[in-house]
Amino acid sequence: DAMVIQNPRYQVTQFGKPVTLSCSQTLNHNVMYWYQQKSSQAPKLLFHYYDKDFNNEADTPDNFQSRRPNTSFCFLDIRSPGLGDTAMYLCATSLPGLGEKLFFGSGTQLSVL
Amino acid sequence: RKEVEQDPGPFNVPEGATVAFNCTYSNSASQSFFWYRQDCRKEPKLLMSVYSSGNEDGRFTAQLNRASQYISLLIRDSKLSDSATYLCVVNPPYSSASKIIFGSGTRLSIRP
Numbered sequence: 001d002a003m004v005i006q007n008p009r010y011q012v013t014q015f016g017k018p019v020t021l022s023c024s025q026t027l028n029h030n031v032m033y034w035y036q037q038k039s040s041q042a043p044k045l046l047f048h049y050y051d052k053d054f055n056n057e058a059d060t061p062d063n064f065q066s067r068r069p070n071t072s073f074c075f076l077d078i079r080s081p082g083l084g085d086t087a088m089y090l091c092a093t094s095l096p097g098l099g100e101k102l103f104f105g106s107g108t109q110l111s112v113l
Numbered sequence: 114r115k116e117v118e119q120d121p122g123p124f125n126v127p128e129g130a131t132v133a134f135n136c137t138y139s140n141s142a143s144q145s146f147f148w149y150r151q152d153c154r155k156e157p158k159l160l161m162s163v164y165s166s167g168n169e170d171g172r173f174t175a176q177l178n179r180a181s182q183y184i185s186l187l188i189r190d191s192k193l194s195d196s197a198t199y200l201c202v203v204n205p206p207y208s209s210a211s212k213i214i215f216g217s218g219t220r221l222s223i224r225p
Binding site: 033041042043045048055088090094100101102104105106107109 | 147
């Protein structure tokens, strides 16, 4: 089935140790998003790609970077994770246009120790 | 004013009750609207889209009021399995940098 796949499902890293989260999609959607969701909060958009066009949210820390080498894959790099970066990271895709719906991966739960 | 605001939860209602949530949005040019359901430690899943004419899917009814800039979700005959967080989602007018906006979510707990 076409879907959005995130790996790993759970990730533990040490304070300051770089970590990369991955997302792949078989939907061939133009837009890919990375959201950060902390406990009991709404998902917070970090950045998104429209094809290769990268769009960073103004309040996304420089510590967070992203790469989209092709349509199918998107990566979230956290260069020096802090304790406050412990959260669920959600990848989502959509097609552009009216009525665009988000298709989410199952998320990566990141714990920074 | 937040771009999207939801009723603050949590709602705690007995099984079989009818419960309604509202969500207001600030951008009058917003184009499309959705309700997502999110279970604990899981990803959000699309519950239903919201259309100007209103739409119904079984026990769930969604309404859009463009004049007052809010959407609503009504759940009839609530089940224990309806316990979840319900997220309101609003799409701004389409552009090459479109950004989908989430509300903060409303927690619903159905008790036996």
